[in-house]
Amino acid sequence: MTPLDLDPRDAARWARRAGLPLADERLDAVAATAAHIHAVVATLRELDLTDVAPAAGGVEVCDAAL
Numbered sequence: 001m002t003p004l005d006l007d008p009r010d011a012a013r014w015a016r017r018a019g020l021p022l023a024d025e026r027l028d029a030v031a032a033t034a035a036h037i038h039a040v041v042a043t044l045r046e047l048d049l050t051d052v053a054p055a056a057g058g059v060e061v062c063d064a065a066l
Contacts, residue, residue, distance in 0.1 A: 006035040 008027035011034060015022035022030060 006031050
């Protein structure tokens with residue numbers, strides 16, 4: 001699916017499947033936002049990361065949870 005294939009009916013159907021209440025007046029905005037996210041992710045998938053070094057291992061992760 002390309003970003004242009006997404007429409008408000010799709011947003012409504014996906015929201016129903018996920019059990020999320022989605023008011024009709026939000027369908028256009030949700031569809032546009034999802035299409036934009038889809039386009040950005042598609043662009044990121046095209047990046048060639050073969051020369052990028054992996055993140056440093058053994059780094060302690062600080063968690064703010066109490």
